[in-house]
Amino acid sequence: MVLNNFALIAGISPQEVQDWFHTAFIDGYDWVMQANVIGMGQYADGGMMASKPYAASANYINKMSDYCKRCTYSPRSRTGETACPFNLMYWDFLARHYEKLKNNHRMSQILRNLERIPAEELAQIRKGAAQWRNEHLHSEHPLPSTPTEHGSSDPTPQSVS
Numbered sequence: 001m002v003l004n005n006f007a008l009i010a011g012i013s014p015q016e017v018q019d020w021f022h023t024a025f026i027d028g029y030d031w032v033m034q035a036n037v038i039g040m041g042q043y044a045d046g047g048m049m050a051s052k053p054y055a056a057s058a059n060y061i062n063k064m065s066d067y068c069k070r071c072t073y074s075p076r077s078r079t080g081e082t083a084c085p086f087n088l089m090y091w092d093f094l095a096r097h098y099e100k101l102k103n104n105h106r107m108s109q110i111l112r113n114l115e116r117i118p119a120e121e122l123a124q125i126r127k128g129a130a131q132w133r134n135e136h137l138h139s140e141h142p143l144p145s146t147p148t149e150h151g152s153s154d155p156t157p158q159s160v161s
């Protein structure tokens with residue numbers, strides 16, 4: 001869940017994620033990977049397996065595990081030095097795909113939370129996400145919606161409301 005979630009919100013190519021799972025896990029069979037990674041994890045099957053993308057911020061990881069207790073990052077921060085990368089990517093993901101997700105009623109509450117973030121703070125979050133991505137991701141085959149090394153596919157910091 002943690003790996004799939006981060007790949008989803010960071011905007012990594014779903015096919016590359018599936019290829020990685022294939023090579024990393026001995027039980028990474030095709031029939032498992034396509035449903036669990038492409039469908040459930042990456043929401044890259046057109047919504048056949050899941051009715052919404054299973055995207056989560058650090059809040060979820062903090063609730064479900066004790067990982068955050070010893071972490072350098074803060075699961076509560078989304079800007080600044082200690083901003084957790086899961087938070088940066090999560091809000092950036094929602095902003096990046098706002099137009100695609102706004103008609104999905106299961107995303108309404110989540111998108112309302114996004115709309116409440118002040119434009120300046122959202123711009124900071126998105127800048128942090130682009131910086132983190134630039135420093136860590138190198139994809140040879142990015143999908144059209146995959147953020148590029150120059151920032152997100154929509155580089156204009158903006159309010160979504």
Ligand code: SF4
Binds near residue numbers: 068072085
């Ligand atoms: S605070 Fe650390 S352990 Fe918790 S979700 Fe963020 S990176 Fe992971």
